[in-house]
Amino acid sequence: MLMNETKTYEQLIEENEHLSRQLEEATDTIHAIRTGQVDALVVEGKDGHQLYTLKTADQTYRVFIETMNEGAVTLNSAGLIVYCNSMFASMVGLPLSMVIGMSFSEFVAPQSAQAFVDLFEEGWTDDNKIELLIRGQHNLIPCQLSVNALELDEGISLSMILTDLTMQKANQQLLEQNIEQLAQTNVALEVSNHDLLQFASVASHDLQEPLRKIQIFAGMLKNKHTGELPDDSVKHLEKIIDSSNRMKTMIVDILTYSRLSTNADAFTPTDLNDIIADVLNDFDLLITEKKAVVRVDELPTIEVNRGQIRQVFQNLISNAIKFSRPDTRPELTIRGELKSDNESNQETKPAYCCIQISDNGIGFDEQYAEKVFSLFQRLNTKEAYEGSGIGLAITKRIIDRHHGTIKAQSKEGEGATFSIKLPVFQYDYSTKT
Amino acid sequence: MTTQLKHKILLAEDDSDDAFFFFDFLSNRPDVDLLPSVTNGVEVIDYLDGIGSSDDLPDVIVLDQNMPKLSGKETLESIKSNAKYGNIAVAIYSTYVGPQLVDECLQLGAAIVETKPATKEGYNKMMDAILEAV
Numbered sequence: 001m002l003m004n005e006t007k008t009y010e011q012l013i014e015e016n017e018h019l020s021r022q023l024e025e026a027t028d029t030i031h032a033i034r035t036g037q038v039d040a041l042v043v044e045g046k047d048g049h050q051l052y053t054l055k056t057a058d059q060t061y062r063v064f065i066e067t068m069n070e071g072a073v074t075l076n077s078a079g080l081i082v083y084c085n086s087m088f089a090s091m092v093g094l095p096l097s098m099v100i101g102m103s104f105s106e107f108v109a110p111q112s113a114q115a116f117v118d119l120f121e122e123g124w125t126d127d128n129k130i131e132l133l134i135r136g137q138h139n140l141i142p143c144q145l146s147v148n149a150l151e152l153d154e155g156i157s158l159s160m161i162l163t164d165l166t167m168q169k170a171n172q173q174l175l176e177q178n179i180e181q182l183a184q185t186n187v188a189l190e191v192s193n194h195d196l197l198q199f200a201s202v203a204s205h206d207l208q209e210p211l212r213k214i215q216i217f218a219g220m221l222k223n224k225h226t227g228e229l230p231d232d233s234v235k236h237l238e239k240i241i242d243s244s245n246r247m248k249t250m251i252v253d254i255l256t257y258s259r260l261s262t263n264a265d266a267f268t269p270t271d272l273n274d275i276i277a278d279v280l281n282d283f284d285l286l287i288t289e290k291k292a293v294v295r296v297d298e299l300p301t302i303e304v305n306r307g308q309i310r311q312v313f314q315n316l317i318s319n320a321i322k323f324s325r326p327d328t329r330p331e332l333t334i335r336g337e338l339k340s341d342n343e344s345n346q347e348t349k350p351a352y353c354c355i356q357i358s359d360n361g362i363g364f365d366e367q368y369a370e371k372v373f374s375l376f377q378r379l380n381t382k383e384a385y386e387g388s389g390i391g392l393a394i395t396k397r398i399i400d401r402h403h404g405t406i407k408a409q410s411k412e413g414e415g416a417t418f419s420i421k422l423p424v425f426q427y428d429y430s431t432k433t
Numbered sequence: 434m435t436t437q438l439k440h441k442i443l444l445a446e447d448d449s450d451d452a453f454f455f456f457d458f459l460s461n462r463p464d465v466d467l468l469p470s471v472t473n474g475v476e477v478i479d480y481l482d483g484i485g486s487s488d489d490l491p492d493v494i495v496l497d498q499n500m501p502k503l504s505g506k507e508t509l510e511s512i513k514s515n516a517k518y519g520n521i522a523v524a525i526y527s528t529y530v531g532p533q534l535v536d537e538c539l540q541l542g543a544a545i546v547e548t549k550p551a552t553k554e555g556y557n558k559m560m561d562a563i564l565e566a567v
Contacts, residue, residue, distance in 0.1 A: 205528060208529060212528060212549060212551045213450055215552070216454055216551055216552065219552055219553065220457075220553075248551070255529075
């Protein structure tokens, strides 16, 4: 501990040097005041720099120059520094008195020397700005330098303002690094996405080959030998055919699901009534067969990918009819309305379209409301209700790609309601992303 | 009894099971005459080049898309660019038929692009569609 308080020889030498510099500075200042070279001076005291002005000086201006964050320097026609503020002195790490009288070019880094020579030549006639490197105490400081020629009593001089760009440069570099990193991540993502699509496509395609053969050979066996085979064996053959048919549906659905991200999203204003009418037309036979009652409200026109939204309604309507209670006549209601972004302010333009599809079918336990949208999630045995388990996953993915939301509400045995919220216009998103 | 026009059909199929299905399900049709099948696109071109009289050329060529050496699409291109047999109707069929394959093949002059069926009825429907398209 004591060691710290005892000063070493080197420290004493340094302190001595510092004191003689201060003395030299004071002597210089007195000399300068005496000869009328300066009308204000800055003294470094316990409370930092303090400014003393002579009566003739414009004090407000001096204080302003002295306290600003930029370096301020005035050069005479020979390029010597006739005035500078303490910010500039601290930038170059020398006492103010020492800086005054030096040639400014001594503080310019070699790589900026030519630029400064040019600026110094032109600066007397044209205001100008350049970026250059200034020699600091330990490092080079990137600065913006702006010059103006000033007519003073003593003659014309060049006033220069230096803005330290170190922080700005560092931020810029950081930003560039981040952008670079993002670009790399993006490329990696694209590659992995491409691989995934390739995989889904190859897997689906190659899986279909052997599956088709199972279907055909099983069909051949059944058709050619029905009479000869025991009942059990015919049943087993039918199981093989049913299973392979189901697998075929799944493979086609997976392919559809994976392809949803490849197709460029083309959103066009579409009358949802047309799509619903189209889908109901497809289900005509099933609706008649099940004696289903379908009520459809007037729906709005919004910007969608027609083919994809058609698939959404197809899946939801198909589910509503499929998951009906055996003893009850299926009832299906489709409602839609436009809503503004801000619910309290009815004046604003409608931003969202809310669609509800409700049925009176078997429903499901509310705790599975999220799960129903997962791939291969089934809540019922496939014996009772056939399907690939991908339909609602496809539905959710399409709604996601339309920047919308879909929610399921239900109680077991009391029907289900699917609520979709879709933006009316898609362009906001496409310009942002 | 009306004499029905029999379309001479050449099948290019590298998969022996698929060739078997094609013959088993379609050989009884009165409107087709199935020529012995070949197993890839190169053989199709060799077969066509080897025929002396244009009367002996097939009426329809059915090409599997996924074949070694020359794919269905590539074989189609070779056939259509040939003066001697460029007019023969070509059908392409494949396990998976995407919109891109359909567009490309029709652009190259295919009469029809079909998905490989999974039943006997499917095969017959496919052949009906092919004969209607040529």
